[in-house]
Amino acid sequence: MSFAHLISVIGDNAIAGVLGIPLISILVLAFLPSYRAAAALNIAASFGSLIAALALFGADPFANDLFLIDSFNIYMIALNCFVAFTTSVFSASYIEHELETGRLTPPLMRFYHAMYQAMIGAMNLAFVSNDVGLMWVGVEIATLVTVMMVGLYRTPAAIEAAWKYFILGSVGIALAFFGTILVYLAAQGTLGEGLPALAWTRLQAAAGHFDPSLLSLAFVFFLVGYGTKVGIAPLHAWLPDAHAEGPTPISAVLSGLLLNVAMYALLRFKMILSANTEALHPGPIMITMGLASLFFAAFMLYKQQDIKRFFAYSSIEHMGIITFAFGMGGPLANLAGLMQMTMHSLTKSGIFFTVGHIAQAKNSQRFDDLRGLSVSHPHLAWGLAMGVIAICGLPPFGVFTSEFYVLSSAFDKAPFLTLLLALGLLIAFGAMLMRLQDVLFGTPSAVNHRDTASHIPLFVHFSLVLLAGVYLPKPLLHWFQQTAALLP
Amino acid sequence: MTNLTFDISHFLAGGMLVLSFVILYQDRLSSLLNTFAMQATVLAAAVAWQAQVQHAPHLYVTAVIALVFKAAIIPAALRRIMVKLGIHREIEPVVGVGVTLLAGVGLAALSILLLYPVTADAQAFTREDLAFALAVVLLGLLTMITRHNAISQIIGFMSLENGLVLAATGANGMPLVVEISVAFSILIAFLIFGIFVFRMRERFDTVDIHALDRFRKGRA
Numbered sequence: 001m002s003f004a005h006l007i008s009v010i011g012d013n014a015i016a017g018v019l020g021i022p023l024i025s026i027l028v029l030a031f032l033p034s035y036r037a038a039a040a041l042n043i044a045a046s047f048g049s050l051i052a053a054l055a056l057f058g059a060d061p062f063a064n065d066l067f068l069i070d071s072f073n074i075y076m077i078a079l080n081c082f083v084a085f086t087t088s089v090f091s092a093s094y095i096e097h098e099l100e101t102g103r104l105t106p107p108l109m110r111f112y113h114a115m116y117q118a119m120i121g122a123m124n125l126a127f128v129s130n131d132v133g134l135m136w137v138g139v140e141i142a143t144l145v146t147v148m149m150v151g152l153y154r155t156p157a158a159i160e161a162a163w164k165y166f167i168l169g170s171v172g173i174a175l176a177f178f179g180t181i182l183v184y185l186a187a188q189g190t191l192g193e194g195l196p197a198l199a200w201t202r203l204q205a206a207a208g209h210f211d212p213s214l215l216s217l218a219f220v221f222f223l224v225g226y227g228t229k230v231g232i233a234p235l236h237a238w239l240p241d242a243h244a245e246g247p248t249p250i251s252a253v254l255s256g257l258l259l260n261v262a263m264y265a266l267l268r269f270k271m272i273l274s275a276n277t278e279a280l281h282p283g284p285i286m287i288t289m290g291l292a293s294l295f296f297a298a299f300m301l302y303k304q305q306d307i308k309r310f311f312a313y314s315s316i317e318h319m320g321i322i323t324f325a326f327g328m329g330g331p332l333a334n335l336a337g338l339m340q341m342t343m344h345s346l347t348k349s350g351i352f353f354t355v356g357h358i359a360q361a362k363n364s365q366r367f368d369d370l371r372g373l374s375v376s377h378p379h380l381a382w383g384l385a386m387g388v389i390a391i392c393g394l395p396p397f398g399v400f401t402s403e404f405y406v407l408s409s410a411f412d413k414a415p416f417l418t419l420l421l422a423l424g425l426l427i428a429f430g431a432m433l434m435r436l437q438d439v440l441f442g443t444p445s446a447v448n449h450r451d452t453a454s455h456i457p458l459f460v461h462f463s464l465v466l467l468a469g470v471y472l473p474k475p476l477l478h479w480f481q482q483t484a485a486l487l488p
Numbered sequence: 489m490t491n492l493t494f495d496i497s498h499f500l501a502g503g504m505l506v507l508s509f510v511i512l513y514q515d516r517l518s519s520l521l522n523t524f525a526m527q528a529t530v531l532a533a534a535v536a537w538q539a540q541v542q543h544a545p546h547l548y549v550t551a552v553i554a555l556v557f558k559a560a561i562i563p564a565a566l567r568r569i570m571v572k573l574g575i576h577r578e579i580e581p582v583v584g585v586g587v588t589l590l591a592g593v594g595l596a597a598l599s600i601l602l603l604y605p606v607t608a609d610a611q612a613f614t615r616e617d618l619a620f621a622l623a624v625v626l627l628g629l630l631t632m633i634t635r636h637n638a639i640s641q642i643i644g645f646m647s648l649e650n651g652l653v654l655a656a657t658g659a660n661g662m663p664l665v666v667e668i669s670v671a672f673s674i675l676i677a678f679l680i681f682g683i684f685v686f687r688m689r690e691r692f693d694t695v696d697i698h699a700l701d702r703f704r705k706g707r708a
Binding site for chain 2: 178213
């Protein structure tokens, strides 16, 4: 058996890996009494999923009525599993501290670890599914699991956040389901009854024959439904609370991964829509919502007193930029959108790791209590500075490259909108700089615990973003171009 | 398709819509719950009728799930919770019944106006069922918006899900995967809701959502 053949055999079974490993570990973690062993197993299982995800690169592209592997989702799964793995490493050191301070108890820990794997598995399911309904199931499970995670601390604020997230999230998911039914009705006449009429690949191939008005209506339901999960304005209301009140590893996964899953669902639908020439053009709607999110979030950044809420608004801002880029469409804007998605995932989860350590060291999430970090915790100060500089889109970090692509690709098509985009970015930049200065300098605030947690995950993330900004490897660039060409 | 088949399915879907309106103006939790149970029963009948008409035996499973789970087990469990929390006699003032009902009529009209033109190619059967289903979904949303009590919001959400199931079964041959997932999601949703209701009571001494608002104002 040749090496190439071996790779492709492993790759073909990798779907079972990215779904099966989380599933098995949920069952084990739910009954494992020792939290240390559970944290270790959580890391091991996440690493296993990452390996399976990387093995997918060796797989031949294929699609049946339920599952799909193409260059777009392979990459999304790899990104998903990578961030899930580094977050599990961060989570191990984070929860140790939470147990010491008594915010979490060992039984809750068991629940937490099982739910963590459930979340990863559900997101992978949403990525690999070729069935619109199955993808909906994945997003729904991921939503329900994160609701429980957000309410984990059981403080009044956490319950309020979880309740709000739950109500808005489930209404969104219900509307998305109605959209799924409409897609099925639109496709049924051409593709026949049953599973084929809900397969993304078949839908895309046959979209030209669908009833355009039904397809357009379905898109509206999809946009409102999954748009709620993406967190684009004005559907974002759950996002800041959910990020601020849950455990920090969950904030990192929410921002870095779950928003991407919903965006992926929207993009798949946009591919169908653009294959039908008479249907609604989603571009202008997405551009408007993207710009609205950017401006809204940029101004809201100035008002935030809580560091996790602050970065949650920054996520809304970036999802706005990404929506704008994909709304523009075309090879370069799509490439910019994909890069921005990747860079945002890596940077934002890295920032949340840093913020988690800071909040534990200072025992507070309020900016007022977080002063003088450069004196009291120099490592964390460096981490935060790197993260904020990266997320602002300053060179030499990767976010600069992707935002530059977004701006330059948009400038060709709509110079005026590009100016608006640049203005929004500048407003957000001002808020970021102001807050960074507050936190880094000044006299250190009273509470200063020693920070013993591992800093490796956050510096790994920032180094990758830096590397991407300085030198983007050829195969990766090739992938970005190839996938951007797939998108409309 | 005979006229009778059409009329019966129309009648059942219309019945669900009427019950959605009834849900809108109930001011007692227990009668709200009873109305919901009735709607779930009608849903079960509607789904069973679709199974008969479409010759799709797997839809009977969905009908049985609706009947056993939504019309019997969930209302019974919610009633237990209400008795335990001592809120089963509570009267919840429904703000602006007239306005709410008018808004409901508007939403029902909207769903018909929205779906009729775009489903011209579909069978008349599917078309009307879908319009009714969307109206039930929107009225469920309206119920969730106008209520301040966590349990009423749960019922609003489940009524919304009833509309989704009606729509899914009305579409000929929609894969089973989806129906089962809907049933399961309700199960999970209910579990979560239950946990939250208890925890809310524990923390705020009430399940009135306004307690959360007060808490917010205190924090801001």
